[in-house]
Amino acid sequence: MVTPATGSPAQPAWPTPPPADFQSTPSLDELTADEVGPTDRLLVTQARGGEAQAFESLLKRYQAMVTLVAYRQLGHPDQVEDVAQEAFVKAFMHLEDLDDPTRFKSWLLRITANLALDFLRRRKNDGVSLDTTGAFAAAEESAAKQPGRGDLQEAQDHAQSDELRSQIVEAIYSLPEDYQVPAAMRYLEEVSYKEISRRLGLREETLRKRIHRANQMLRRKLRKLWPETDIL
Amino acid sequence: MTCDECRTHLQEFVDGELGSAEKAAIDAHLTGCQECTHLHRQLNKFTTTLIKISEPLKPKADFGSKVLRKFEETKAELNRVPSERPAAVSSVRTAVRTFPAWPFIAGAAVLVVAGLAVMFHKPKEDPVAWLREGAEHARVQVYEGNAWKETEEPGRVFSGNRIEALDAPGEIVEIDFGPAADAMLRAPCVLMIERNATGILVRPDRTCRLWLATKGSGSKSGKILKLLYNNAWVQLDLDGSNAVDVEASPSGSLVVSVKTGSAHFGNADANGDVAEGYTRSIGQTGKPSDAATIDPKTFDWIKPE
Structure with a gap:
């Protein structure tokens, strides 16, 4: 049955600013039917209780993603490992401060990004060049003195690899949340599908679909950046 | 094969x-x-x-063990601090003796800082929605410094964020509102999403084609999913199972086709209900028309592979 429009007054205007008290949208943990292993919430709760296995599981789950975020901020592989390790230690030391354990991942990644920025700031204040090895400048100088030597080419290749790496990292980072971590594990860590699904507590079938989809999205993103290549 | x-x-x-x-x-x-x-x-x-x-x-094989060792060392370091505490306490006591007003000033400062922190601290909310299939065609943006900027959490939509899908005409982006509702938008589209005490508000700011579906939580929350296109609006009861195909048309009207359940609709002058199987055109003002159609030949929400 269709009720025709009446001449009654319109609904009251949408109230603004919105009070954030609508609680029917749950955390991600409760949304997926694809999970078979422990959720972040459970692992954080267990870690808070001192269970060593839970710390290890959180580490395995996010070490690739933390590395990726550290690199994204630093822009160079040097010091990435130090920042990534420090991020985990800081997160583990302050687990009690995390209000919502379902948000462990975004909290950990924020800690990582902040630590990387602190690191960059410290370096800048210390007056250290961000070309950490100085390899590029040294090679350029050497090549200028002795044209024809391969050092400059080597340095240029190195710089090009850095740029490609940054583009890959950026492309993985920009994937939707469900695809980011599996893609980081697959391409940064070279972990098998079975191991990724075990670490993430996901059904293997779900993981296979996500990797497949992540790969499609990555190729599409990188195709725009590498129009000349024959691999996409 | x-x-x-x-x-x-x-x-x-x-x-x-x-x-x-x-x-x-x-x-x-x-x-x-x-x-x-x-x-x-x-x-x-x-x-x-x-x-x-x-x-x-590539994280090295000993990455995890190094982290766990540093973690244990840091904890051990902290546990050693209490034995050093007496010295620190005695130096504070000396300071108190030489300057009795110190604790009051320090206490007042702590209160001021705590007060400011309470006033300005805004806890991060849970996302209102998550982008699912087709998310690569959309960007989630937040309004900062007089401009929309991409958020740092791709795929998650917080209250006040907007979803922009302009670069891939015809592509469908699925939006997951958790157990409450689902939506699909067809690019090009720009959609702002808010959450408040009444429910969820989606607000297209230009011509857009959307599919909105509530899942019927079975509860009696009284919350709604509302789409607002300037003055024209359509709303679904989040407690019921409803689905509508909506077009925010270039003429400024909303065309609403109810596929399942029912919807409530209106504008500045009128409001009413539309039942399953019926389509209405809702202008910005005046009486809605029942002569509207959404042509299934042009588009019928076939999901992307």
Whole structure:
């Protein structure tokens, strides 16, 4: 049955600013039917209780993603490992401060990004060049003195690899949340599908679909950046 | 094996993730299919390149053990602090004796700082929605410094964020509102999403085609999912199971076609209900029209693969 429009007054205007008290949208943990292993919430709760296995599981789950975020901020592989390790230690030391354990991942990644920025700031204040090895400048100088030597080419290749790496990292980072971590594990860590699904507590079938989809999205993103290549 | 079947499993084949029977079937198909062989070659090079270039970022085998060792050392360091505390306490006591007003000033400062922190601290809310299929065609943006900027959490939509899908006309982006509702938008579209005590508000700011569906939580929350297009609006009861196809048309009207359940609609002058199977056009003002159609031939929400 269709009720025709009446001449009654319109609904009251949408109230603004919105009070954030609508609680029917749950955390991600409760949304997926694809999970078979422990959720972040459970692992954080267990870690808070001192269970060593839970710390290890959180580490395995996010070490690739933390590395990726550290690199994204630093822009160079040097010091990435130090920042990534420090991020985990800081997160583990302050687990009690995390209000919502379902948000462990975004909290950990924020800690990582902040630590990387602190690191960059410290370096800048210390007056250290961000070309950490100085390899590029040294090679350029050497090549200028002795044209024809391969050092400059080597340095240029190195710089090009850095740029490609940054583009890959950026492309993985920009994937939707469900695809980011599996893609980081697959391409940064070279972990098998079975191991990724075990670490993430996901059904293997779900993981296979996500990797497949992540790969499609990555190729599409990188195709725009590498129009000349024959691999996409 | 067909080309489609082969391509579905080609990435797994490249990644060495198939069983021997599946692997043999793909090998056999590749022998006789040039197109799939070409794709296989591309995927192989792509995967190898990604892994090779990412090599310097590969976490070392002892990454985890180093972290856990540092963690234990840091904890142990902290546990040693209490034995050093007496010295620190005595120096504070000395300070108190020489300057009795110190604790009051310090206390007042702490209160001021705590007060400011309470006033300005805004706890981060849970997302209102998550982008699912087709998310790569959309960007989630937040309004900062007089401009919309991409958020740092791709795929998650917080209250006040907007979803912009402009670059891929015809592509569908799925939006997941948790157990409450689902939506799909068809690019091009820009959609702002808010959450408040009444429910969820979606606000297209230009011509847009949307599918909204509430899942029927079974509770009596009284919350709604509302779409507002300037003055024209349509709303669904989040407690019920309803689905509508909505077009925010270039003329400024909303065309609402109810596929399941019912919807409430209105504008500045009128409001009413529309039942399953019926379509209404709701202008910015005046009486809504029942002569509207959304042409299924142009688009029928077939999901992308």
